[in-house]
Amino acid sequence: MYLYNSLTHKKAEFTTHTPGHVEMYTCGPTVYHFAHIGNLRSYIMEDVLEKFLRYEGYDVNRVMNITDVGHLASDADTGEDKMLKGAKRENKSVMDIAKFYTDAFFEDCKKLNIKRPDVVEAATSCIPEYIEIVSKLLEKGYAYTAGGNVYFDSSKLKKYYVFNDHNEEDLAVGVREGVEEDTNKRNKNDFVLWFTKSKFEDQALKWESPWGVGYPGWHIECSGISMKYNGEYLDLHCGGIDNAFPHHTNEIAQSESYMGHEWCPQWFHVHHLNTSSGKMSKSKGEFLTVSLLEEKGYDPMAYRFFCLQSHYRKALVFTWENLDNAQGAYNKLLKKIAALGIDGDTDAAVAAEYKQKFLQQVGNDLNTSMGITALYDVLKAKTNDATKRAILDDFDQVLGLRLLEKAAQLCEKETVQVKNAAQDGYTITGENDPEIDAMVLQRYKAKQVRNFAEADRIRDELKAQGIEILDTKDGAIWRRV
Ligand code: AMP
């Protein structure tokens, strides 16, 4: 695929260190509150990227951290620890807060059909790894101790602003508005690797270290966790665009100084979800969650659909009207899919032709809106319904919109529902007609004993009576067509 790389500011063919295999890292959430739908925009787009790479045939190892320590209110190592802030707000321990919001995050991911990464690791689980990295950075002269803390010395690098489309002065840590300068720092871009002298006496989590009892800086966790689970050569690093500086800049500084070679050549940044008043953020207090969307009657899948309609490198403005439109378009799409028949054989040549086009279009810098357009093209294609269903299902491996499953549910809702838990949880849904139910059950039993000829015979007999059967996860739905 062709992917825009924030490091080179160019779109280029995606490559990997080991052919056919992708080592992928994603900056995970800071679990002091619910994720807002802006955070989840980033995770949705990263999920589609992972699914696309797998669809292309790569084997992917995706690693994600959970920030449960060290992320201060300002990315510039100042302000209160976000976890402590959450614990105080809810009068709970930091560990309880971390557990609760980690679970809540993965619940939201499930609702949005975001796959859980292969490895998920809490920042607090890798303290010995960070200590080892910090020790080596000190040994190699890339770090110094001052005022009890250990700092990375940014002046030791040939190039610090690796994502160099930033205006240095605007982004320099310590000179941003409202950020007090840390007088221990030798250079304005130095950052904390290990804290021992915290302003917060009540810092909840602390560990022994060669530099005294303390806790890790925020950036070191991603380097430590990635090197542990992705190895020394990372192929693809992802995060929201606000992570590029200083977080990713600092991750690169410390990882490459520690290992002595280039670490990750490809960086994928998702631009922000904004409201009419600017970036959606937790610090502003009010933010939208998946649960809130559900309470208002939206399907989380409609939010995923909304995100996929736009390119990940463009800021996306959230309004209720936009979400209404997405929900409407998603419902209409499902209706069209639900109306497709199920009989006939898949035309492999047509499916292959469509797949080729989809790979090309979505593979052009993860063009998800073209991916959605492709769904409508399939619906209009000159081929039978079974082929259309098969192609839609195939594309959905990447888009993750649960198309066939949701369309089946829609059919289920629209039929006069009579459910018979016929056997072993096999549920038959249709009009109240025991004779037809009996035939559908007979077909199921024939399939169970692999008597497919008999199963097909029954289906044909039903078809002759104008009845169509749709197989679902838990049974079958029949309807008159
Ligand atoms: P956090 O939980 O604050 O560490 O953020 C989790 C992820 O969400 C990071 O990758 C951020 O860059 C990303 N993020 C934060 N705010 C937004 C936003 N408004 N839109 C999209 N992504 C965001």
Ligand code: ZN
């Ligand atoms: Zn990170």
